[in-house]
Amino acid sequence: MSCEEIKTIIPAYIKHTATEAEILKVEEHLCVCNECREYLGQTMDRPGITEKKEESLPEIPATKNSHLLEYIMIATGLAILLFFLLLLLKH
Numbered sequence: 001m002s003c004e005e006i007k008t009i010i011p012a013y014i015k016h017t018a019t020e021a022e023i024l025k026v027e028e029h030l031c032v033c034n035e036c037r038e039y040l041g042q043t044m045d046r047p048g049i050t051e052k053k054e055e056s057l058p059e060i061p062a063t064k065n066s067h068l069l070e071y072i073m074i075a076t077g078l079a080i081l082l083f084f085l086l087l088l089l090k091h
């Protein structure tokens with residue numbers, strides 16, 4: 001198996017969509033080929049190809065917090081608006 005062939009399988013290998021035969025070929029080749037090991041490392045570092053669950057998890061509470069802040073601001077705004085409306089109606 002040539003390096004070029006291995007490099008075409010590597011994306012599937014990372015996404016766990018490669019067949020068992022392909023996985024074996026890649027792993028056998030990676031044992032003897034530094035270049036493809038580096039290629040695998042670079043491909044795995046590229047965002048979008050692999051789902052980095054460790055990185056996406058802290059983002060969820062952050063967005064939830066910002067949404068919560070928005071709701072609080074909107075609710076406060078509405079409360080102030082209602083307060084002024086009531087004042088106007090009393091006059």
Ligand SMILES: [Zn+2]
Pocket residue numbers: 002003006029033034035036
């Ligand atoms: Zn190689």
